[in-house]
Amino acid sequence: MRINGIAAADRFKALADSTRLRIVNLLREGSLCVCNIEQVLEISQTSASRHLAKLQAAGILESERHAQWVYYRISAQFLRDHEALMTYLHREADAEPQLQQDQARLAQHIAEGTLCAVLDPVPIPAMRLERAPHAR
Known part of the structure; x- marks a missing residue:
């Protein structure tokens, strides 16, 4: 089964990795740049970029460049x-x-202001209502 030219199996393969699931979990809150993801997940920039590329190739993520930063979102x-x-x-x-x-x-990083600017949240209001509120 293909959706937009990408096989469903490729999407599930991309999500079958714990680090990539952690990235998708973070991006439920909104767009983040690579440095934010590596900082929060405590992984290297190389590792973060490799996982982000696989998620993007599977059609799960999209990116947007702002100056020297690339922001990813679902x-x-x-x-x-x-x-x-x-x-x-x-x-x-x-x-x-x-x-x-x-x-x-x-x-914690958002509350402390130690991340690059976080872009607009992902438009999933029903899902966000289920989460316990946290400081922004």
């Missing part, structure tokens, strides 16, 4: 086509300790 098309999958991932993230820790670290 693709609007992916959100539309895979709403049930995103709802499932969201529910699972709330039960997964590592993903909860990542969200807590992201919230």
